[in-house]
Amino acid sequence: MKKSVLILLLSFGILGVSFCQTANYEIYALRFADVGQAFPLSALAMDAPAGENVNAVFSIWLIKGNGKNILVDAGFLNDIPEAKDFSVVRYIRPDSAIIRFGLQPADISDIILTHPHWDHIDGVSLFPNAQVWMQKDDYNYFVGSAWQKGGNKGGFNERDVRMMLDLNLGGRLHLVDGDSKELLPGITVYTGSRHTYNSEYVLVKTGNNKVVLASDNAYTYYNIDHLKSAPPNSTFDTAGYVKQLQRMKTLVSDPKYIIPGHDAAVFTRFPTVKEGVVRIR
Ligand SMILES: [Zn+2]
Numbered sequence: 001m002k003k004s005v006l007i008l009l010l011s012f013g014i015l016g017v018s019f020c021q022t023a024n025y026e027i028y029a030l031r032f033a034d035v036g037q038a039f040p041l042s043a044l045a046m047d048a049p050a051g052e053n054v055n056a057v058f059s060i061w062l063i064k065g066n067g068k069n070i071l072v073d074a075g076f077l078n079d080i081p082e083a084k085d086f087s088v089v090r091y092i093r094p095d096s097a098i099i100r101f102g103l104q105p106a107d108i109s110d111i112i113l114t115h116p117h118w119d120h121i122d123g124v125s126l127f128p129n130a131q132v133w134m135q136k137d138d139y140n141y142f143v144g145s146a147w148q149k150g151g152n153k154g155g156f157n158e159r160d161v162r163m164m165l166d167l168n169l170g171g172r173l174h175l176v177d178g179d180s181k182e183l184l185p186g187i188t189v190y191t192g193s194r195h196t197y198n199s200e201y202v203l204v205k206t207g208n209n210k211v212v213l214a215s216d217n218a219y220t221y222y223n224i225d226h227l228k229s230a231p232p233n234s235t236f237d238t239a240g241y242v243k244q245l246q247r248m249k250t251l252v253s254d255p256k257y258i259i260p261g262h263d264a265a266v267f268t269r270f271p272t273v274k275e276g277v278v279r280i281r
Contacts, residue, residue: 023066036087055264074123114215141197
């Protein structure tokens with residue numbers, strides 16, 4: 001065989017391998033609770049018109065494919081005291097939301113935590129086999145500096161700190177170091193919004209499409225649709241938050257594939273596959 005033909009075949013082989021590594025994931029948003037009170041949009045987007053409310057929900061996201069069942073965030077158990085501040089209604093425990101989906105809690109292979117606020121991290125304990133992924137600086141702040149004088153522990157619950165320490169001791173915690181890291185084939189995390197000390201959002205490549213699961217790095221569609229729409233008092237870096245909203249738009253073919261963290265409209269903009277579940281496609 002001619003050398004040039006061999007090189008050509010080898011390069012096609014390599015291309016073939018890298019193509020196969022982008023799995024055809026199915027991506028779902030699961031709504032497990034609603035905020036049971038009128039929620040001012042201005043609490044989530046600093047330039048929002050006064051008097052306008054948003055229908056706010058609590059969600060987790062499920063990525064299925066490539067032999068994995070991956071959660072982005074894990075929700076919360078309803079006995080956590082903070083849930084009362086939001087008059088939580090229509091609550092389904094996140095592991096039950098998974099069962100409803102035909103999966104057992106033990107089937108969840110991975111959990112990617114966008115940040116350690118109680119409504120995103122508290123439910124990790126429900127999934128006994130999951131490997132858990134979190135930004136290293138976010139974890140270190142969560143278990144350390146946040147509780148020191150001058151630290152910011154807003155949205156952090158002590159039982160979640162203890163749970164994460166145990167998870168680390170048990171060898172199931174994987175600390176991710178920084179921006180633009182591919183954790184699993186086709187699943188990459190990005191930092192810079194600093195909703196918490198170093199929060200992250202998730203880009204999923206599936207088939208020919210790309211989806212950003214923004215979590216609280218884009219609270220609502222209003223944040224995505226407007227400039228200067230960082231949340232007041234909910235980021236360490238307002239300019240960084242806005243910059244990441246703009247960056248998200250460069251990562252997807254259409255802004256509709258940026259999925260915000262707490263906006264009920266997600267569940268009307270995509271096709272319903274089960275009660276409280278939409279498929280992002
Ligand atoms: Zn949240």
